[in-house]
Amino acid sequence: MAKRANCKEKILDAAEAVVMEMGAVRMSLDVVAKKAGVSKGGLMYHFSTKKGLLKGMIERMVRQFFADREALVKEISPGKGRMLKAGILTALRPDEKRERMGLSILVVAAHDPELLKCLKDVHREHLKDMAASGLNLERAAIISLASDGLMLSEMLGMSPYSPSLKKKIMDTMVMMIEELESGKR
Template structure:
């Protein structure tokens, strides 16, 4: 039997559920507290402001992406391109729930760029990891920016790539990761 989820995690789950059910614009502290089954005071104990809640959601989102990347890496051959290939593959997976939450977080950071700090730190950490694994800066940066471009263009519904074109792009990025 799993231990009960912490109140903090229950609140974060509720915030995601509100976003998925009603959209980011309806994610109020009252709505999240009601969904989580906690008092507003209980929510405010963990997240004193909506911005604190959004920042925690973004941090958890980044952590989940990193965990997916680590799982993907375990299935890949060891070598200099292993970590960045796992990064490519983990971002290439389409997950409607993840995309909807990502879109909501993107909208939130558009209103408060200070919320981007966890994403900035994750970007720098990943770039450093990929370079430490043997990739040169230019190659690692090109791949990261290409992957982020693909992800953001899909989040914003800008990409009109066919499935084949998208798969070809992913294959080219994987090839580039090989050096």
Template structure:
């Protein structure tokens, strides 16, 4: 029988993922070592290997955690979202925008090198993208508006996560207002 961690106390797995994210942000995934992660997490290497038997498994865990964070944020926003058209597209874009900064940005940038060396690490993300596309097509009142809004926010957040955005704060706000108008009113004739 497994006993849950006491409230507020992180599991070893969470400590490892936190430590790995910090290290990836500092030194990049290519220079990440299991020994450094174990040390930063305050665990033995054996404790780390129990949770993640290889560096690839650890990187997969980090990617899955990013996916899970976006999904959890989307569900948290669902209860606050006003009724109206293109709800799933509005939730997807809002969740992504809310999380595209901070440690997620640093982790995503650091993971870029690892995924270039091992593109299979992105398979879970590819699946989420396919599922999101399917959901938007099936649930949106205006599919064209939903797809354009989603694509625009994905592009903007990708630029921001990788430090490539050419947009000023005013440009960004104007883009987000246009996406919100598009998703709220649609473009269907």
């Protein structure tokens, strides 16, 4: 056969869809396989354990986040806070991809929290970038954390912010980064 270079992607998509529709604890291999339109054997061929599937989910998520940020950063005028802005705008962009990203974190956290260590590495690098950017570290971290908080709250379905207020908050975040850039504090 060999026509499926994207078979793994299809399975990963299915896994996210299952989590979205049925909840994190109900993401079993059988239902993911069915959703992806492959047999259980087929799924096991690509991901030999459930842990492998979970790992595949976060790794793809991280890859996708970096790719999206990469694409966005070009549209932002240069400055010390450019990367921070791009990160926030990427994480908070209101689309289904972003929603699925949160779900991936949730399933993995529920099943095998140690797999999230790779996200810790991502955050650590992010922190290093911030420290090197010349912005006030604590204040930059707070803005970055606020973005995480908003994303995570939405993923848990407990964000009380309307889309319009969310938009205003995002604008204010960008403004605060610019204040940091100008040293105004």
